[in-house]
Amino acid sequence: MNGTAPKIRIRGLEKRFGGKEVLRGLDLDVPAGRSLVVIGGSGTGKSVLLKCILGILPADGGSIQVDGEEVVGANDATLNRIRLKFGMLFQGSALFDSLPVWENVAFGLLARRLANRRTAKEIAIRTLARVGLGPDVADLWPAELSGGMQKRVGLARAIATEPEILFFDEPTTGLDPITADVINELIRRSVRKLGATALSITHDMASVRKIADRVAMLYDGRIIWEGPVGAIDRSGNPYVDQFIHGRADGPIRVLQLAELDEAPGTAAG
Amino acid sequence: MNPLALVGRSALAACETVGHLALFALDAVLRGLRGPWYPRQIFRQMVEIGYFSLPVVGLTAIFTGMVLALQSYTGFSRFEAQNAIPTIVVLSMTRELGPVLAGLMVAGRVGAAMAAELGTMRVTEQIDALTTLATDPMRYLVFPRLLAAVLMLPLLVLVADVIGVLGGFLVSTLKLGFGPIEYINRTIDHLESEDVASGLVKAAVFGFIVALMGCYQGYHSRGGAQGVGAATTLAVVSASILILTADYMLTEIFFSR
């Protein structure tokens, strides 16, 4: 790439659940200060990949280095220190519903004792403004927000500590196209403004084109294609082509068309 | 299936669960004690467990005291031994019924709530989010609950003891013809500090059991709303059984001293 060491370097990563191999020898470099988007079908292990990097799920094999520091097999103290570099937007927002919105946003600041409660609240309100939410939202409870607002609060929580690395797990899923575009813009801006490294997951090709510098495709437990976003339409990779055009027929067999034809018959019989 | 294999397998599964539970408890306590502490969380749980359980525990205690007086009258009047009623009521409440009933009530109220809350946090990835924000869920969620339950249950039981005795007092003076002063004197006469203390020790142990089962089941729940429901049921049932088991063992220990 550009010669500098990657921010995150993954080699031969393996993860199993029981007998089910989800990641089987995954290699990936996330370049510093860039936005990398991982695409791939549902259930291919994209969320699992992020959780392995954060050490929330223990990897079964391989190596994950963040700034050259090994995550796989690291002890609690090391993991916690490494986690301070991260901010993450979870697929389902994962807001703490026992805390008001502002405390959710300020959670990282308070946990790290970077601010007292009053300053933390001020910072939270400022961060909420950056994701397009007014100060009146700060004192609401997460359950009082719509799905799109929860996503924004989740985003605010991820960026509030100005982390070096940002993870976004399907930031636009379930949002209307306009709100989705606003979120994309926010992510784009957060990465530019903070100079952060971003690793995002999405199914949404519009989102990919908007927020990605580079794109990697996860299939069958490995990265089968990786390249700059501009090259995605001429990747020459049939899997990538099928995915970005959303075609049912191609090398990726989600559900055989023959099965669809048979389904009513089997149900009746 | 071979019945012996079935017995063996369930015995092994039971041992495994006990082992996991013990490790979970040890982990939570050791980490919790080492800090960082979360005073807000501890305070919140103390209010939740102590203050909000007062009505349930109080109601249970007053009716238990009243029933105790009536039932012992039925039995003891046959031997002309009605005078023992105040002693029976106060000893039963402090040594046995106060802690056990409070423990069971709190298991139903607080243990279930803990399992449901932590279970929901687990399945909605809130626990993962905590970890990502460099906050240890064992220290932030589990330890405050354990500590608050161990501290608050004895206080609840103390209140239950007083209310239970009051229930016995009301029935005895209004219905069974005891004089108020006489009743109170007889209550105090044969009461020793060890009677109350042993009940409070029991209460602390039961509090630990309730919070441990609630947290353990919630923390390890999986499979969406259904999994959370199952965790809640398991938390209450296992806490209740453990309370009754521990009650016998503790009574045995106090008895043989």
Ligand SMILES: Nc1ncnc2c1ncn2[C@@H]1O[C@H](COP(=O)(O)OP(=O)(O)OP(=O)(O)O)[C@@H](O)[C@H]1O
């Ligand atoms: N905690 C877990 N226990 C058991 N299996 C799991 C667990 N987490 C994930 N899996 C399995 O791992 C596989 C990958 O899951 P993952 O959530 O990473 O998918 P994904 O690529 O993020 O899909 P989606 O795009 O639908 O979010 C799935 O088949 C899932 O069943």
Ligand SMILES: [Mg+2]
């Ligand atoms: Mg996912």
